[in-house]
Amino acid sequence: MPTPRDRARAQTMTDILEIGRRHLAAEGAAALSLRAVARDLGVVSSAVYRYVRSRDELLTMLLIDGYTALGDEVEAALAAEPGDPVDALRVLGRTLRGWALAEPARYGLLFGTPVPGYHAPAEQTVQSGTRLIVAMMRLLGAAHAAGALTEPDAVPAASTALRADFAAIRAEFGLPLPDWLIARGTALYAGLIGAVSADVFDMYGERTFADRAELFEFQLDGLLGIVGAHPDRRAAPVRAGR
The missing domain is CATH 1.10.10 (Arc Repressor Mutant, subunit A)
Structure with missing residues (x-):
């Protein structure tokens, strides 16, 4: 006690x-x-x-705090999702964007410009810091198992070293994902972070898009296409914020 x-x-x-x-x-x-x-x-x-x-210890505390808050938000949103993994990937993207717009400073600490002289201690930050990508990879695994993703017609041959990396990721996540889907999953993750960052950090300019939430739905559509989501399974756009 x-x-x-x-x-x-x-x-x-x-x-x-x-x-x-x-x-x-x-x-x-x-x-x-x-x-x-x-x-x-x-x-x-x-x-x-x-x-x-030290200041670095405070930064680490804030990093873990931010990753935890984001992870909790995503997991809560996914728990309310009825179950279709492609729809759930959309929910994950919308939730990431919504949290980032509500918490731009915390989002910037997690995904923005690195703090000069600071190096996050992996042994303290990896578990909380990978919750978003773990959730995404599990949804990709569920979508693949359900036959909701189509393998691209032409898949470049991977080197021995890259295939070993893919095998390590398969073992880490415990998911039987094919190499092409792991590779395209990294593109989906990078694309989500890029699209959200462009919005949060106002990279478009104030007057470029009247409705950035609608733009984000188009971006989600394209990113889901990268991982082979069937066009007829994509949800109708939902307004997600600004």
Whole structure:
């Protein structure tokens, strides 16, 4: 059972994370400062180091927090999906975009420009950081097993090294995906991140598209075509936001 001291420490860590999120949104990841966090926490700067040892540790905390929030959002949306894996891939894309537009600073930390001098510790961030792609790969596996994806007519021959990489991914996910679908799955993932980033970071320009949600539906349609989704199984566009 947690002691009062344990509860107090947990509350302080929660407060530090919340302050870190506010600073991330206001000033950006590169400008994060433990001294500023300590000021907002109402303690001397040396006291905050009892909880967070460095700016890099705070960044890691914020990364895990962001990946966890995104993963929870995606999993909740998929749990409400009736079951068609192609439709669920659309839900995944829409949910990613919706979360990113609502949390642009956190999205930018996860998928934007790397913070100079910071290297995320894989042993701490991989589990939370791969939840989105794990969900996507499982849906691709379900769609393939259901016969909802068509193999392209011409598939380039992969090198021995690349085939070994594909085999390692198959083993990691425990899914019998063919090489072509793993390769195109990476294109789907990169395309989703690219489309969402272009929207969140306003790469189009303010007046280029009147309805970016409608544009995103066309982008989703094209990206699902990359992995072989049958055109007659694609859902009617749904307005997803801005």
